[in-house]
Amino acid sequence: MSDTPGAGAVLDDRPELRDATEAVLAVDAEQDGWTFEDIPIDSGQFGELVSAGIVEKDGEQYRVADPDAVRAALNGDSAVDSDSGGRMDLGDVIRFDFDAQATGLLVAALAVVFVARTYVIGSVYRGGDIVLSSNDPYYYRYHVEQVAANAGSAADFGALSVLPGGLTNGEPLMVATLWWVASLFGGSKEVIGHVLAWYPVVSALVTAVLLYLLAVRVSSDRRVGLASVLFLAFIPGHAFRTSLGFADHHAFDYPWLGLTALALVVALTTATNRTSLRRPQPWVAAVGIGVGTAGQVLAWEAGPLLVLPVSLVVLGQTLLDVSNDRSALVRNAPVLAGVSFGAILAWSIHTVTGWQTALVTSAPALLTLGTVVVIATAEAARRFGGTVGQLAVVDLGLGVVGFLVFRFGFTEQWGTFNSRLDALFRSDSIAETYGLFNTDAFGFLLLLGLTLFLALPAMAWGLDLARNDRSGWLVTSSYAWVLFALAVIQVRFVGELASFLALFAGLTFVWAAAWVDIARPVVTTGDDGLRDALVPDTRALGSLFVLFLLFGSLGMVQVPVKTSQVITDEGAYDAATAIEADAAERGLEYPENYVLSQWGQNRMYNYFVNGEAESYGYARQTYEPFVSVTGPEQAHNRISGRVGYVATTETSLEEPTTMYVRLHQHFGSRNGDVGGLAHYRPVFVSLDGSHKAFAVVSGATIQGNAAPDSTVSVATTVAVSDREVDYERQTTANQDGEFAITVANPGTYTVTTDSGDEKTVDVPEQAVYDGGNVTVG
Structure with missing residues (x-):
């Protein structure tokens, strides 16, 4: 096949080039070599005539490659090059001549x-x-x-x-x-x-x-x-x-x-x-x-x-x-x-x-x-x-x-x-x-x-x-x-x-x-x-x-910015792997190990934890109401029996009584006048604290006796991702001096009353998961 299509084929394909071709042919007949400035056509048309082989470069000037063939094509004597033999390659279809230099630049x-x-x-x-x-x-x-x-x-x-x-x-x-x-x-x-x-x-x-x-x-x-x-x-x-x-x-x-x-x-x-x-x-x-x-x-x-x-x-x-x-x-x-x-x-x-x-x-x-x-x-x-x-x-x-x-x-x-x-x-x-x-x-x-x-x-x-x-x-x-x-x-x-x-x-x-x-x-x-x-x-x-x-x-600046916004950040991924490890250790299977999180990361969490990533509908309907509610029992009732883990990340909620502040900022511990939480055991916290994960547990109930109507506090230190955090809950003994309080973490608790009495009690892990009772001696 010839390197370029014939003039007839080109003009058949692009009849709008006929006037440009005639103008170039007229200049070529008068001058032995010419430049672009000598011809009355635009650069786009000129480029097409060059790429088609109708015009070729001759040193620093140009000339019509085959004036007779071009005249014949303009007169309708030649429609298609005869040397093609009916064959076709990619260049024929897209009119693109492969060139090593151009290909290298494309690569x-x-x-x-x-x-x-x-x-x-x-x-x-x-x-x-x-x-x-x-x-x-x-x-x-x-x-x-x-x-x-x-x-x-x-x-x-x-x-x-x-x-x-x-x-x-x-x-x-x-x-x-x-x-x-x-x-x-x-x-x-x-x-x-x-x-x-x-x-x-x-x-x-x-x-x-x-x-x-x-x-x-x-x-x-x-x-x-x-x-x-x-x-x-x-x-x-x-x-x-x-x-x-x-x-x-x-x-x-x-x-x-x-x-x-x-x-x-x-x-x-x-x-x-x-x-x-x-x-x-x-x-x-x-x-x-x-x-x-x-x-x-x-x-x-x-x-x-x-x-x-x-x-x-x-x-x-x-x-x-x-x-x-x-x-x-x-x-x-x-x-x-x-x-x-x-x-x-x-x-x-x-x-x-x-x-x-x-x-x-x-x-x-x-x-x-x-x-x-x-x-x-x-x-x-x-x-x-x-x-x-x-x-x-x-x-x-x-x-x-x-x-x-x-x-x-x-x-x-x-x-x-x-x-x-x-x-x-x-x-x-x-x-x-x-x-x-x-x-x-x-x-x-x-x-x-x-x-x-x-x-x-x-x-x-x-x-x-x-x-x-x-x-x-x-x-x-x-x-x-x-x-x-x-x-x-x-x-x-x-x-x-x-x-x-x-x-x-x-x-x-x-x-x-x-x-x-x-x-x-x-x-x-x-x-x-x-x-x-x-x-x-x-x-x-x-x-x-x-x-x-x-x-x-x-655009160069924004490409990494926009891309960074969609990649799974390290904290979220580490939280997912920590949850997966905890669920595997406990032998949980779907739906027991379902992860509730912001809907925008919910599929990622559940894919790595339980393999079920089809829908984030429940998370979209539930997570925001859950973290923004101020009643712990209301929040727990909302997710009980449906959620195995809760993954939190930073948000704009600042009200101290919301579940978000209680969980994400205080790990479920009492903070000032805001009571602690009974059903959320922390299993992960990222290095910068932006991501946290909690297992939803039944909680172990610590029971004992104290002075009637006295305030009883239970506190321990919890290890979470190589960090130690304080966890405290507080209750009031009844008129008979009996008290009971549910905690979300295993460990040795210090039980104190407002009268200064102090005792310790060990809460086993299984009691936290099964909802068992532990009595203070």
């Missing part, structure tokens, strides 16, 4: 992404444990382990039947994929831990590669691709979601988005006429569109939102087609084939496995129907001489009709859709439901750094490029603006937005570098020009680094 950029995602390895691999970050990853770890326990091999897909309804209608493809990958390596719990820990990093690298290919494809400039990858590395909202150990479901969405967007660009830029439809490239892209759209809806119940940009792309492309008097059916045929394939794939998997609801899996089918209608109206407008404005009005009217039919003709489905819409616009204590510009969160700065401000001008410019019949920019702009709108509603979509934001930020960065004269404005991807553009001299390289720091420094 270096990917290494930056890798380091930015894995530097927390010491927080994930602790001793013999794999400690995932945050709370939700343990939910997926639990279910992957459940599937693996029921599976005979990697081919035993029947094991997926153990997935509960909530997960089947949530993220089934993610769990199935992680289980399948883990099963290839044996499927043990340890292997599953490794797979879940590393899958976000793999997602980040795959996404970065797809982003690079997409950026190069739409900009014809490898510098934009490299800059995009580097900006992606330091977008905090993407970095922490793809950090080592953060096995949340969002990272699973990113490659599907990148694949779909890249496939759309390839499909629309290769299907330019009927001749091009006989080539394999647009149909390979159609497969990518189908796999991408099906993957998105099967990966997450909110996946249909991520398919929305495809509908905008089709709508925008048909308007451009009518505006340029060309067939919308020809241009969009691979896209139609792709979304149709996606609809068949998604619905078939739903039918066989039961994954996702019918409403979710019908999204690609609805997209296909909409694509058919939009293409048909565009073809009708072109045939009958309709204008773009008229077509837009018709499309809008059809959209309103479709909405009304759905609203009043499918009431049950509308109810489900409306409830999902309410979930999208809800805002509660969960941080990811905040809006991007919420002043309480400042997500636009803390999650995106300065990348958003760098990207917004280019996003606006992208709309203008799209309006001028640039299909690649139509795709990237549609994705960027739709995902930006979703992120404005809820910051959970920041990670999905990040790739496209990085692309536009990369474009602005290259433009800014050229504006300050430290980079060439001309896009060159030919042999000589590639080296000039990608490997600047030392001084220019230093200037580029400083410029990148200017735009990316806030």
